[in-house]
Amino acid sequence: MEKDGKMIGVFSEAEEYSSELDIAVRAVQLACSLCQKMQDTLSKSRSKDQVPTMDDNFPVTVAVWSVKAIVSWILSECLGGENISILAEEDVHQTLSNNNASELLKSVVKTVNECLAEAPRFGVEEPKSPLGTSELLEIISKFNTVGSPSGRFWALDPLDGTFGFVGGDQYAVALSLIEDGEVVLGVLGCPNYPMRKDWLSYQSSYQRIMSKLNPSNSETWNKGCVIYAKRGNGKAWIQPLLHTNKKFMWPNSAKPVSVPSNEDPVLATFCETFENANSNHSFTEGLAHSVGLSDQPLRVHSMVKYAAIACGDAEVFMKFARAGQKEKIWDHAAGVIIIQEAGGMVTDAGGDPLDFTNGSCLEGLDRGIVACAGATLHEKIIDSVDASWASSCL
Missing domain, CATH: 3.40.190.80 (D-Maltodextrin-Binding Protein; domain 2)
Structure with missing residues (x-):
């Protein structure tokens, strides 16, 4: 993994959990890039007047397993000296190893390899060769913990807000590190989060219209962000999602955020x-x-x-x-x-x-x-x- 100078993001490299936070943010950035593409594909596959339903579950399932594999792969590669354990919903290995899941497994392998081919844009080396099914199943075997009051494990929600994802609305990718029962860092990727407060309450269709009227480019930031924090720092930070064909340069235009002062x-x-x-x-x-x-x-x-x-x-x-x-x-x-x-x-x-x-x-x-x-x-x-x-x- 690349390090841009002697600082990791907005924290000193010597600070506790700074390396883990750096890696986690890059993993969530890449996962959000994948989810954006899959949500766009899902929206385009529907007719103009078709109402989104949970019958759109195959692409959703592919997205969920693909995000899990990508996050697990990046954590394992970049924190290779550690025994990585990840907690998430469902037994991924059993699901993808099922005899009836061959089409799903094939789609996940294809999606993961396409996504990891872009890993260098996010400062992470891509695999030396495309991953096969056995390698993918080995990667997701890291989802092997049920949580514990002691020790360290990661908690991942690969696609929080499934109805929002299917309907072209809000959803999130959430990754946290828990150590001895305490959350020590958190990263929240929000691919459709609007950078204008008044847009947050708009219906998703109107948000998409407004986004087209105000298209994002290398100089603007209309929607999509990663927000992150680590224990005891007293600050949280926000950075935009990476634009297509741009290279992630830490801290990627990050700026501090804080809760509103209003208590009325x-x-x-x-x-x-x-x-x-x-x-x-x-x-x-x-x-x-x-x-x-x-x-x-x-x-x-x-x-x-x-x-x-x-x-x-x-x-x-x-x-x-x-x-x-x-x-x-x-x-x-x-x-x-x-x-x-x-x-x-x-x-x-x-x-x-x-x-x-x-x-x-x-x-x-x-x-x-x-x-x-x-x-x-x-x-x-x-x-x-x-x-x-x-x-x-x-």
């Missing part, structure tokens, strides 16, 4: 999950009203909600899962550390830190998750949860 509920923007199945909208609506959040909620797919707070485009995110649902750590780890280092707060609904020590789930989660730009708003919401919970039926 009347002026605050409140984010929540898009699908009502993932969170109780009626409860969060009542909670928002009781706190004084007067604007309509901004419903956004994926961990982009965490990005919106870290970038100063929103103040609040609340999620209260329905009975029986458990939150997965890969759905939150990267976003949590980014908001915290950007100056915000993320806790459960009891005000306690999220617990990443118990495997793949956030065990012991008190009712839900509350992320805020500041302590005043956070305290009001926590108090309101306590006052409203008995009648919530959750």
Whole structure:
């Protein structure tokens, strides 16, 4: 892997986790490049009036496995002296080794090799020869951990916000490093994140129209970013996704981001999950009203909600899962550390830190998750949860 001078990004090379963060950002940049191409292909394959559905699952599945393979390959190649363990949803090796998965495996191998051929643009050496099926299966065997309260492992969400991806809307690629039960770095790739706050609430079709009227080039940055942070630095950073045919030069126009200073509920923007199945909208609506959040909620797919707070485009995110649902750590780890280092707060609904020590789930989660730009708003919401919970039926 190339190193551009004596600095790794915006951090000194000697700083703890700087090398890991550098590698993780490059991996997410490359993964986002792949996802952008696949989302464009998926959109073009549909007729003008065709409604996106989850029947578009084959290209989605190819994208998921391809991102997993690419991230695993880059981490293994660039941190070769370490025993790389990665936590992610599903047993990838069993899925791709299945006798009925030959077409899927073939497509993943082709997609991964095409993507890794562009690795030098991101400062990573490409494989000496194209990967075969056995090599691909060996690479994804790194997804071999169930999480642990001790030791080090990576957590990956290769395609957070599948409905957003299928519909040409918001989605994210999230990678975090967890050590002894604590998130020590997080990288969040948001390929469709708009660089203008007022675009974030637009429907995806209108965003695409506006993007065509304001096309990106080497001098502009209209959408798509990677946001990252590491433990104890007190800052989070944002950089644009790499333009086609451009070479990644660290830190790639990175600039610091911070949570908004506004703590007035009347002026605050409140984010929540898009699908009502993932969170109780009626409860969060009542909670928002009781706190004084007067604007309509901004419903956004994926961990982009965490990005919106870290970038100063929103103040609040609340999620209260329905009975029986458990939150997965890969759905939150990267976003949590980014908001915290950007100056915000993320806790459960009891005000306690999220617990990443118990495997793949956030065990012991008190009712839900509350992320805020500041302590005043956070305290009001926590108090309101306590006052409203008995009648919530959750």
